[in-house]
Amino acid sequence: MRRPEIAVIKGDGIGVDVTDATLAVVDAACAAAGAETPSYVEIGAGAGHYAAHGRDIEEGGEERAGEADAIFLGAIGLPSVRHRDGTEISPHLRLRDRYGLYAGVRPIKAYPNAPQRLADPRAAGIDMVVLRESTEGLFYSAAVHGRSEVIGDSEVRETLRVSRATTEKLHAFAFRLARKRRERGKRGRVTCVDKANVFTAMAFFRKIFDEVKADFPDVETGYNYVDAMALDMVRRPWEFDVMVMENMFGDILSDLGGGLVGGMGMAACAEIGDTTGLFQPAHGSAPDIMGEDKANPLAAILSGALMLEYLGETLDQPQLAAAAERIEAAVEAGFAANRLRPMEFGGDMGTRAITDAVLAGLDMAAEAR
Ligand SMILES: NC(=O)c1ccc[n+]([C@@H]2O[C@H](COP(=O)([O-])OP(=O)(O)OC[C@H]3O[C@@H](n4cnc5c(N)ncnc54)[C@H](O)[C@@H]3O)[C@@H](O)[C@H]2O)c1
Ligand SMILES: CC(C)[C@H](C(=O)O)[C@@H](O)C(=O)O
Numbered sequence: 001m002r003r004p005e006i007a008v009i010k011g012d013g014i015g016v017d018v019t020d021a022t023l024a025v026v027d028a029a030c031a032a033a034g035a036e037t038p039s040y041v042e043i044g045a046g047a048g049h050y051a052a053h054g055r056d057i058e059e060g061g062e063e064r065a066g067e068a069d070a071i072f073l074g075a076i077g078l079p080s081v082r083h084r085d086g087t088e089i090s091p092h093l094r095l096r097d098r099y100g101l102y103a104g105v106r107p108i109k110a111y112p113n114a115p116q117r118l119a120d121p122r123a124a125g126i127d128m129v130v131l132r133e134s135t136e137g138l139f140y141s142a143a144v145h146g147r148s149e150v151i152g153d154s155e156v157r158e159t160l161r162v163s164r165a166t167t168e169k170l171h172a173f174a175f176r177l178a179r180k181r182r183e184r185g186k187r188g189r190v191t192c193v194d195k196a197n198v199f200t201a202m203a204f205f206r207k208i209f210d211e212v213k214a215d216f217p218d219v220e221t222g223y224n225y226v227d228a229m230a231l232d233m234v235r236r237p238w239e240f241d242v243m244v245m246e247n248m249f250g251d252i253l254s255d256l257g258g259g260l261v262g263g264m265g266m267a268a269c270a271e272i273g274d275t276t277g278l279f280q281p282a283h284g285s286a287p288d289i290m291g292e293d294k295a296n297p298l299a300a301i302l303s304g305a306l307m308l309e310y311l312g313e314t315l316d317q318p319q320l321a322a323a324a325e326r327i328e329a330a331v332e333a334g335f336a337a338n339r340l341r342p343m344e345f346g347g348d349m350g351t352r353a354i355t356d357a358v359l360a361g362l363d364m365a366a367e368a369r
């Protein structure tokens with residue numbers, strides 16, 4: 001068994017704290033599960049890096065990130081540091097573009113005792129995934145800074161791109177994910193979320209969905225226009241499972257999903273491509289709470305679990321997948337026993353306290369074996 005190598009970009013604001021928390025939990029979970037502990041290569045990037053060095057990622061950083069077995073990212077961006085055109089520093093978009101990280105997996109799960117924000121008791125059963133295409137859609141121009149079409153000071157045009165090659169892979173990923181989830185006792189259904197009533201590109205997205213669907217006749221499917229999807233995510237979110245969608249829609253609906261189950265500190269994310277994966281919480285640098293030990297590190301920690309699951313598969317080391325399961329079990333059990341009470345939703349525990357409680361939960365799981 002070889003040690004997995006992880007490229008780590010801590011980034012800005014709370015990104016640094018939640019990354020430190022995650023690496024501590026990943027190491028402990030690997031040790032408890034008898035897996036190889038990863039080695040880490042840190043790469044400087046972000047708004048702070050840009051302000052200090054005039055570039056958004058250290059020289060050679062983009063290449064080194066792709067050479068590792070996976071990339072872990074805290075959060076990048078500070079509203080105070082911008083390009084001249086007003087956009088923020090986001091080398092992360094280039095990494096998605098460069099490494100073709102098309103499958104943005106953003107789970108939305110209600111944990112016991114965490115506030116569900118919805119009065120209906122069925123909200124306790126929320127367990128779905130926003131599968132966000134992450135390289136094209138309306139982010140196509142934004143992915144590489146300067147790709148937008150700027151016509152003097154009178155007009156700006158952005159391209160919404162839907163390519164057959166990426167969309168086929170995305171939908172196949174959605175169906176495989178639904179099957180995997182069904183094997184784990186979840187609903188295992190795929191909803192195609194689009195705006196096929198208006199946009200030719202979205203009708204194309206749906207057409208490819210139907211083509212790919214023919215290869216997965218055992219998987220139940222549904223359709224929803226994105227505006228109605230926003231409604232249904234509030235009205236009956238417990239009925240959905242995998243929801244596959246264009247990039248911008250996924251950006252927006254994954255925050256809505258985070259809000260449903262407590263907040264962005266619960267919003268994990270994996271961005272998977274053919275040759276590597278990038279793992280990050282879906283939240284940002286949270287300048288309003290940075291440096292105060294108030295951030296909920298669970299979105300990052302659960303992203304760390306997604307990373308171990310991915311490494312278990314890609315490196316064929318089941319012990320890494322066992323470490324991932326151990327983290328998920330510690331979070332689930334921690335909430336059930338009321339040992340995880342994030343300040344984010346009215347509790348008394350900040351970043352360090354939550355991290356310690358998850359670490360203790362891993363030990364309990366190890367002792368129970
Ligand atoms: N993946 C990323 O790197 C990423 C994602 C989103 C935003 N950003 C950047 O982050 C900066 C701030 O953006 P924003 O304020 O729109 O979004 P944000 O996600 O940073 O914060 C939104 C709200 O959620 C809260 N929040 C976020 N994460 C939390 C956590 N772990 N625990 C507790 N509360 C949490 C914040 O305090 C804030 O009230 C911007 O520069 C933006 O571009 C980066
Ligand atoms: C900060 C930004 C580049 C990023 C995105 O829009 O994709 C973030 O909002 C996310 O959801 O990961």
Ligand SMILES: [Mg+2]
Pocket residue numbers: 251252255282
């Ligand atoms: Mg976002």
